[in-house]
Amino acid sequence: MGAKYAEPSTVYSGAAADQTGSCRDRLAAIHAISKNFTMGRPFLSHITEDRFAKYTCASCGADIASHGQLLWEGYMGVRQPALLFTVTLNLDTAASLREEQLSTGCYVLADVTCRACSSPMGWSYLHASNEEQKYKEGCTLLQKSMLKKVPAEDPWNEEQFCPPLARSFRHHVTQAS
Numbered sequence: 001m002g003a004k005y006a007e008p009s010t011v012y013s014g015a016a017a018d019q020t021g022s023c024r025d026r027l028a029a030i031h032a033i034s035k036n037f038t039m040g041r042p043f044l045s046h047i048t049e050d051r052f053a054k055y056t057c058a059s060c061g062a063d064i065a066s067h068g069q070l071l072w073e074g075y076m077g078v079r080q081p082a083l084l085f086t087v088t089l090n091l092d093t094a095a096s097l098r099e100e101q102l103s104t105g106c107y108v109l110a111d112v113t114c115r116a117c118s119s120p121m122g123w124s125y126l127h128a129s130n131e132e133q134k135y136k137e138g139c140t141l142l143q144k145s146m147l148k149k150v151p152a153e154d155p156w157n158e159e160q161f162c163p164p165l166a167r168s169f170r171h172h173v174t175q176a177s
Contacts, residue, residue, distance in 0.1 A: 049068065054152075065140075123140070126138075
């Protein structure tokens, strides 16, 4: 039969047991901190949809959001214009949450940073106390100054999307107008 292993508290007694317990607490704290700091390259997602413009991090160029996921443009972030997105990529959410009173109500927010370069980008709305503002829950507000807009490729690229007959018809229609 295999060897039996006892719990550390039964093996150690007195001061040694107390040191083992405090060591566990320190290891748990180190693990909680270190899970946010990964070694090596961060895993980044890429936006492959080319029908819409996309927004990238102004500092490092990592893909952040598609223009198709833009919910609203008229927001103000921290004294700066901001954009509200329903879906974002390559952002890390801060572990600490904060409750803040904004002009439209009280919210629970979490700051977000770029996963690639750790630049502060804005915040995520986790909870809205005002019923009229519930649509913001789960959305992310990003500061315009931290984003770079990359234009979409031409969605009417004739060589890729149109068969030859449709290309010639489209050419004649545009010539007649």
